[in-house]
Amino acid sequence: xxxxxxxxxxxxxxxxxxxxxxxxxxxxxxxxxxxxxxxxxxxxxxxxxxxxxxxxxxxxxxxxxxxxxxxxxxxxxxxxxxxxxxxxxxxxxxxxxxxxxxxxxxxxxxxxxxxxxxxxxxxxxxxxxxxxxxxxxxxxxxxxxxxxxxxxxxxxxxxxxxxxxxxxxxxxxxxxxxxxxxxxxxxxxxxxxxxxxxxxxxxxxxxxxxxxxxxxxxxxxxxxxxxxxxxxxxxxxxxxxxxxxxxxxxxxxxxxxxxxxxxxxxxxxxxxxxxxxxxxxxxxxxxxxxxxxxxxxxxxxxxxxxxxxxxxxxxxxxxxxxxxxxxxxxxxxxxxxxxxxxxxxxxxxxxxxxxxxxxxxxxxxxxxxxxxxxxxxxxxxxxxxxxxxxxxxxxxxxxxxxxxxxxxxxxxxxxxxxxxxxxxxxxxxxxxxxxxxxxxxxxxxxxxxxx
Amino acid sequence: xxxxxxxxxxxxxxxxxxxxxxxxxxxxxxxxxxxxxxxxxxxxxxxxxxxxxxxxxxxxxxxxxxxxxxxxxxxxxxxxxxxxxxxxxxxxxxxxxxxxxxxxxxxxxxxxxxxxxxxxxxxxxxxxxxxxxxxxxxxxxxxxxxxxxxxxxxxxxxxxxxxxxxxxxxxxxxxxxxxxxxxxxxxxxxxxxxxxxxxxxxxxxxxxxxxxxxxxxxxxxxxxxxxxxxxxxxxxxxxxxxxxxxxxxxxxxxxxxxxxxxxxxxxxxxxxxxxxxxxxxxxxxxxxxxxxxxxxxxxxxxxxxxx
Numbered sequence: 001x002x003x004x005x006x007x008x009x010x011x012x013x014x015x016x017x018x019x020x021x022x023x024x025x026x027x028x029x030x031x032x033x034x035x036x037x038x039x040x041x042x043x044x045x046x047x048x049x050x051x052x053x054x055x056x057x058x059x060x061x062x063x064x065x066x067x068x069x070x071x072x073x074x075x076x077x078x079x080x081x082x083x084x085x086x087x088x089x090x091x092x093x094x095x096x097x098x099x100x101x102x103x104x105x106x107x108x109x110x111x112x113x114x115x116x117x118x119x120x121x122x123x124x125x126x127x128x129x130x131x132x133x134x135x136x137x138x139x140x141x142x143x144x145x146x147x148x149x150x151x152x153x154x155x156x157x158x159x160x161x162x163x164x165x166x167x168x169x170x171x172x173x174x175x176x177x178x179x180x181x182x183x184x185x186x187x188x189x190x191x192x193x194x195x196x197x198x199x200x201x202x203x204x205x206x207x208x209x210x211x212x213x214x215x216x217x218x219x220x221x222x223x224x225x226x227x228x229x230x231x232x233x234x235x236x237x238x239x240x241x242x243x244x245x246x247x248x249x250x251x252x253x254x255x256x257x258x259x260x261x262x263x264x265x266x267x268x269x270x271x272x273x274x275x276x277x278x279x280x281x282x283x284x285x286x287x288x289x290x291x292x293x294x295x296x297x298x299x300x301x302x303x304x305x306x307x308x309x310x311x312x313x314x315x316x317x318x319x320x321x322x323x324x325x326x327x328x329x330x331x332x333x334x335x336x337x338x339x340x341x342x343x344x345x346x347x348x349x350x351x352x353x354x355x356x357x358x359x360x361x362x363x364x365x366x367x368x369x370x371x372x373x374x375x376x377x378x379x380x381x382x383x384x385x386x387x388x389x390x391x392x393x394x395x396x397x398x399x400x401x402x403x404x405x406x407x408x409x410x411x412x413x414x415x416x417x418x419x420x421x422x423x424x425x426x427x428x429x430x431x432x433x434x435x436x437x438x439x440x441x442x443x444x445x446x447x448x449x450x451x
Numbered sequence: 452x453x454x455x456x457x458x459x460x461x462x463x464x465x466x467x468x469x470x471x472x473x474x475x476x477x478x479x480x481x482x483x484x485x486x487x488x489x490x491x492x493x494x495x496x497x498x499x500x501x502x503x504x505x506x507x508x509x510x511x512x513x514x515x516x517x518x519x520x521x522x523x524x525x526x527x528x529x530x531x532x533x534x535x536x537x538x539x540x541x542x543x544x545x546x547x548x549x550x551x552x553x554x555x556x557x558x559x560x561x562x563x564x565x566x567x568x569x570x571x572x573x574x575x576x577x578x579x580x581x582x583x584x585x586x587x588x589x590x591x592x593x594x595x596x597x598x599x600x601x602x603x604x605x606x607x608x609x610x611x612x613x614x615x616x617x618x619x620x621x622x623x624x625x626x627x628x629x630x631x632x633x634x635x636x637x638x639x640x641x642x643x644x645x646x647x648x649x650x651x652x653x654x655x656x657x658x659x660x661x662x663x664x665x666x667x668x669x670x671x672x673x674x675x676x677x678x679x680x681x682x683x684x685x686x687x688x689x690x691x692x693x694x695x696x697x698x699x700x701x702x703x704x705x706x707x708x709x710x711x712x713x714x715x716x717x718x719x720x721x722x723x724x725x726x727x728x729x730x731x732x733x734x735x736x737x738x739x740x741x742x743x744x745x746x747x748x749x750x751x752x753x754x755x756x757x758x
Contacts, residue, residue: 264564334601338664340559342614342671343591352613353603 076430080423086212086225087172088164089138089201091117093146095156105151110143114165121206122197133194137201139166141214141226166214167207169224169417171198175209178416189416215424219390220406224417227410229425231392235305235385235400236374236432238393242309243373247316248366252355254317255324255362260350279318286315287382295383303384303399311379316369323365327358360444367440371433377404403429501745502735504724506534510675510705511556511593515570518551518560518729525551528570529731531724533675538697538706540720540737542713544757547726549709550598553677556707557593558586574675591618594673598680600660602652602667607644610652610663611635614671630670638666639696658689665696669704676700678708682715694719713753717741725749 093113100108115135119125125134142165150156170190173179175198185192201207218228254275262268290311294300300307331354339349355362380386385401386409393400401409403425410422509532518526526548533539533556541549551560558579560566571578579589591614602610611631612621621627631648635641640662644655652663661681668676678697682690697706697719710716716723717737724734725748733740733749744750751757 332601334597334599335603336562337559337595337597338601338603338667339613340562341557341590341595341597342617342667343587343589343594344613344617345587348617352617357604 076423076426079420080425080427081420082176082178083215083420083424084212085176085209086214087167087175088208088210089142089167089171090162090206090208091138091142091165092120092160092162093117093165094160095146095150095158097158100150100157105154106147108147108150110146110150111140113146114138114142122200125197130193133191134197137168137171137194137197139168139225140223141166141221164208164210166225169415170194171207172225173416174198175202175207176420178420215421219392220388220401220409221390224413224415224421227418227421229403229406229428231389232401232403232406232425233428233432235308235389235393236402238305238396238400239308239312239380239402240370240374242306242396243313243316244366244370246310247313247320247369250313251317251320251366251369252324252362255321255328256350256355258321259325259328260354261346275318275321279322282378283315283376284378284382286311287379289314290379290383301397301399303387303389303401304397305393305400305402306396307383308380308385308400308402309396311383312373312376315376315379316373319369319372320362320365323368324358324362327361327365328354330361331357356447360447363440363444363447367437371436374402374433374436375404375429377402377408380405403432500530500731500733502733502740504531504731504734506532506722508535509533510535510574512573513556513570514573516552516555516572517569518548518555519567519569520563521565525729526555527729531731531734533705533707534722535705536701536703537721538701538708538719540716540723541707541709541726542711542716542723542752543726543732544752545711546728548729549724549726550679552726553679553707553709556675556677557590557595559590559595561586591671592673593675593677594668594671596661596664596668596676596678596681599684600657600664602655602660602663604651604653606649607635607652607655607663608648610667611670614667618671620671634666634670635663637669637700638662639692639699640666656689658685658692661685661689661693662696665693665700669700673704675705675707678706680709680711683711690715713741725752727752 091114094116096113096116099112115131118134118138119131122134125131145165146163170179171194174181174190174195179188179190181188181195198207214226215228217230218226219231221227258268258272290307294307294310295302300310335353335357336349339353340346344352380402384399386405387399387401388409389399389401391398407422407425407429410418410425511533513529513531513533516526516529517524529552531539541553543549554560555568555572556579560568568580572580574589574592577584603613605613608631611634612627615621615627615630621630632641632645635644640659643659644650644663652660655663661684665676665681681697682693685693694715697708700706701721708716708719720737722734723737723740725732725740725744725746727748733744733746735745740749741753744753
């Protein structure tokens with residue numbers, strides 16, 4: 001009490017001193033009580049200016065970040081959008097029974113059929129060198145398409161069919177305006193003659209842009225016009241499935257135990273600190289762990305979604321545990337008391353009341369963790385998911401790659417046409433993320449409606 | 452009902468035994484000096500309880516109850532009987548330990564990790580703090596209504612049905628319906644909610660929510676109902692309804708109520724206990740305690756000199 005009184009006295013004295021001092025120096029300005037209000041008014045203006053300044057600053061921060069976001073999306077979309085279109089060439093293919101007359105339809109020389117029809121299309125090309133340049137206008141994938149068709153339907157042999165077959169990436173780029181035809185011939189990857197033929201074909205209506213179904217149906221390829229993201233997308237889905245299956249139950253169980261059942265002592269403190277630290281461990285470390293433990297020690301299959309999923313769930317566990325614990329903490333204690341008060345056991349209280357209320361938060365945490373896992377590249381590089389894989393994975397143990405790694409691989413490719421495919425793959429990845437978040441929001445709403 | 456002779460007869464052996472035992476049971480490895488001061492305070496507390504803390508046929512018997520939160524003693528040597536089919540009100544200034552004591556009666560304090568309880572609280576011949584006692588049936592037997600209405604975020608029906616379901620008191624839908632109707636009727640809520648049992652319990656008004664909580668407590672057929680300031684969040688009209696309800700429930704249940712409102716204690720209770728700084732200062736028949744308090748502190752409190 002004494003000290004409080006003393007402090008009060010002191011502050012009163014100080015105040016008196018200040019006002020004395022004030023009246024000494026600014027006597028003319030602040031002699032009466034009304035002028036005290038004036039001083040407040042002065043300070044008020046300053047306060048308002050401060051607030052205004054702060055508001056403007058934060059508003060401009062929002063605008064700045066929004067504009068960066070718009071810039072990002074604009075560049076990705078403008079780069080990636082053309083990849084959803086592909087240039088096809090209309091060829092009259094004569095399935096010559098002489099060419100196809102071999103033991104196996106698979107081994108026949110389908111390239112010859114394509115070349116034949118190209119020669120018919122542009123009959124004035126005669127020299128060997130020119131012919132080779134002409135053949136380059138068609139993708140090497142065209143012959144595979146013919147092969148597939150004939151194997152599926154051998155009655156085609158002997159007939160002549162008009163077919164849209166994939167053009168090479170260079171005419172594709174030229175048609176999309178990605179190659180500047182005004183540059184001197186030596187500075188562009190396409191020759192004057194090729195440009196001339198392409199113009200000729202366009203005039204005939206034999207070169208058109210169609211929706212690029214290959215992009216969504218094929219796996220990776222060295223040829224940009226044949227490369228697709230289905231392999232990577234499937235790989236991502238399988239990997240995420242493994243991650244979800246492992247990390248959600250384990251993380252929720254760990255969070256519930258730590259939050260509701262564990263005694264509060266030094267050991268649980270240590271565990272808590274370590275979980276928080278694990279969330280900050282660089283992801284490549286988890287990749288190294290996967291390499292050392294799962295691949296080398298347990299001998300699990302390399303490059304497989306199974307191992308990728310296990311590694312990513314190790315990485316996402318801390319995130320989900322932290323979010324789940326936060327949402328468990330947010331459940332009001334009155335609900336626990338209510339349940340305990342009617343004689344529910346600890347476990348009944350937790351499972352009947354606390355977890356259902358915390359579930360939306362836990363699911364949000366899980367989705368954040370999975371989104372993080374979806375975009376993760378580094379740990380997957382360590383376990384071999386960076387390989388060039390053409391086949392679409394059919395199971396958890398097949399070699400595969402994932403979307404971000406595919407983006408990384410394509411971004412590294414020298415062909416001009418891979419640039420737009422990179423951006424298109426980023427678009428697909430973003431769509432995947434958005435739909436995942438949308439699903440989470442939907443599930444959360446549905447869950448909350450139960451109450 | 453309660454005689455001075457009876458009281459004094461009971462006092463001597465209990466105080467001789469239990470005070471000591473409490474210290475043996477509870478591991479107080481902490482400072483010896485503070486133990487000494489605590490035991491000195493106990494001596495005082497022993498002397499200070501005036502009035503008639505004991506009754507002839509008690510439902511619950513509390514002897515030498517001490518409660519610690521960590522090193523701080525919140526309740527000191529409380530000795531009181533809780534009479535069958537009557538309302539015992541506990542009054543006292545904030546922080547006097549009345550809520551803490553109430554929560555000891557069905558071991559709700561178990562949820563507080565630093566809380567330790569010594570002494571004996573006997574229900575049906577067993578100390579409820581005995582290691583053999585399971586808290587689940589105990590809490591079914593000694594129900595609780597909290598300060599703030601806390602219905603589950605479920606339908607009105609599910610709020611009531613939850614307790615009987617987990618205890619296996621009902622086997623089928625018809626029985627559950629019956630329990631729900633009975634409990635809500637007993638709590639005086641049936642007429643108001645019978646057409647909207649599927650609506651969330653949190654959508655009711657404050658007073659209705661509190662009666663829902665009382666109905667929920669009744670639904671598990673308890674013998675004792677503990678109420679921790681059940682009306683503190685309610686308006687006067689809702690309070691009056693709940694008070695009438697408490698009076699009615701007394702026929703069937705033993706009720707212990709903590710309240711800050713002395714008028715309320717006077718209205719609803721038969722016996723009143725006055726707590727002060729963790730000590731039970733005075734217990735008496737409500738009318739006597741309010742008209743003729745036996746202790747200076749009680750008098751000061753009920754005349755509004757502090758608290």
